[in-house]
Amino acid sequence: MSTIDRALGRGLSGDGLSEDDALLLALAAGPALDDLCAAADELRRTLLGEQGTYVVNRNINFTNVCVMRCGFCAFSRTLKSDEGYYLPIAEVVRRAAQAQAFGATEVCIQAGLVPRGHGRVYAELVRAVKAECPDLHLHAFSPEEVRYAAKLSGRTVRDVLSELKDAGLGSLPGTSAEILDDELRSRLAPGRISVAQWTEVIREAHALGLPTTSTMMFGHIETPLHRVAHLLYLRRLQAETGGFTEFVPLGFVHQEAPMFHAEVGARPGATLDEQRGVHALARLVFGRSLPHIQVSWVKVGFEVAAELLRGGVDDVGGTLMNESISTTAGASHGQVATPARLRGLLRSVGRRPVERDTRYRTLRVFDGPFDGPFDGEGESMEPEARSPLDDLKNPDEVFGSYAELAADPAFRYRPEVGPDVGPEANAERARNVT
Ligand code: SF4
Numbered sequence: 001m002s003t004i005d006r007a008l009g010r011g012l013s014g015d016g017l018s019e020d021d022a023l024l025l026a027l028a029a030g031p032a033l034d035d036l037c038a039a040a041d042e043l044r045r046t047l048l049g050e051q052g053t054y055v056v057n058r059n060i061n062f063t064n065v066c067v068m069r070c071g072f073c074a075f076s077r078t079l080k081s082d083e084g085y086y087l088p089i090a091e092v093v094r095r096a097a098q099a100q101a102f103g104a105t106e107v108c109i110q111a112g113l114v115p116r117g118h119g120r121v122y123a124e125l126v127r128a129v130k131a132e133c134p135d136l137h138l139h140a141f142s143p144e145e146v147r148y149a150a151k152l153s154g155r156t157v158r159d160v161l162s163e164l165k166d167a168g169l170g171s172l173p174g175t176s177a178e179i180l181d182d183e184l185r186s187r188l189a190p191g192r193i194s195v196a197q198w199t200e201v202i203r204e205a206h207a208l209g210l211p212t213t214s215t216m217m218f219g220h221i222e223t224p225l226h227r228v229a230h231l232l233y234l235r236r237l238q239a240e241t242g243g244f245t246e247f248v249p250l251g252f253v254h255q256e257a258p259m260f261h262a263e264v265g266a267r268p269g270a271t272l273d274e275q276r277g278v279h280a281l282a283r284l285v286f287g288r289s290l291p292h293i294q295v296s297w298v299k300v301g302f303e304v305a306a307e308l309l310r311g312g313v314d315d316v317g318g319t320l321m322n323e324s325i326s327t328t329a330g331a332s333h334g335q336v337a338t339p340a341r342l343r344g345l346l347r348s349v350g351r352r353p354v355e356r357d358t359r360y361r362t363l364r365v366f367d368g369p370f371d372g373p374f375d376g377e378g379e380s381m382e383p384e385a386r387s388p389l390d391d392l393k394n395p396d397e398v399f400g401s402y403a404e405l406a407a408d409p410a411f412r413y414r415p416e417v418g419p420d421v422g423p424e425a426n427a428e429r430a431r432n433v434t
Pocket of ligand 1: 073074075112144
């Protein structure tokens with residue numbers, strides 16, 4: 001038996017790979033990569049059976065104006081940009097309520113770090129959305145945003161998170177992780193929160209009972225060693241807190257990313273083999289400690305997503321409704337996926353679709369054998385299961401596209417006015433001015 005076969009055999013136990021085994025498998029290519037993907041598929045089946053999950057959600061990126069200039073980010077705009085927008089709190093609430101009416105159980109709110117912002121805007125947003133939609137799960141604010149809120153308001157990370165939780169926040173995205181290596185981060189995005197700062201937010205969130213996702217951005221300037229170290233770091237955190245709900249590998253979308261054009265040596269995103277290798281390796285590294293490995297359809301498209309579902313992935317993420325961040329970076333896989341499209345994706349690889357909530361609790365099982373039909377775009381045509389979102393002919397007309405939003409004078413960010421930060425914070429700001 002080869003050393004690779006022995007490492008794969010140990011991975012199949014579900015106890016998680018050792019560092020040596022992970023490093024060995026991170027370099028797998030050719031038939032060894034096929035074997036890695038097959039082992040990841042087998043472990044996925046052992047842990048979760050043949051179910052495949054998705055969530056009905058909407059992204060609301062309430063502003064693209066940002067004080068930072070991360071090298072991989074094509075979404076942010078400067079204070080004076082003609083494309084800078086800022087959604088007033090009432091518009092965020094309207095979008096959340098509309099999403100709920102179309103079946104969403106979650107809204108995901110993330111945004112730029114707005115100049116002249118106010119640390120309390122985040123809690124104001126949560127309060128306003130929960131007042132209108134108490135049953136909607138709010139999955140919001142990256143560790144970078146939480147740190148920014150703490151900095152703006154002179155409070156600790158714990159105080160900010162406690163306020164958000166009291167306001168109704170349900171969980172946080174574990175984004176702004178990229179690769180958890182300070183030297184590499186300083187090249188990717190100077191001024192980005194450090195590994196210690198990212199970890200502080202995650203630890204505090206988990207300690208308060210706020211789960212987070214975990215992510216890794218790859219396919220730029222990192223090496224396989226960085227990837228393995230990142231996975232093992234997340235696994236140690238998971239062993240300590242148990243607060244990660246899933247791991248989401250995020251391939252670098254290079255087309256419009258500033259750093260791809262700035263000669264820092266960034267690669268043009270991950271190859272298909274790298275995508276397969278990272279998703280499969282994650283399955284074996286985490287084992288049963290973190291059983292949900294999610295593919296981002298918006299980053300890779302549906303064809304590659306199907307391939308990755310055959311190599312360790314069990315979850316296809318959300319409907320999104322308004323995807324902006326990957327779209328502005330050059331991804332061309334759409335800004336919305338209907339539930340029927342996600343079920344079709346899962347069924348195309350023999351999975352039983354399950355609609356889940358943010359915490360992976362089952363909401364609806366689409367049982368029984370399925371022998372089609374699919375429409376021309378891969379949607380499951382299941383008359384009894386279809387929702388209003390499935391039947392929208394042109395979702396962009398209802399939810400609005402990113403391009404329309406960035407061009408809409410009604411939402412233009414006006415530096416002389418500053419952001420709408422909600423009644424409480426607006427009043428506090430006025431008191432400080434007078
Ligand atoms: S990644 Fe976030 S913090 Fe960085 S520039 Fe983009 S919006 Fe700003």
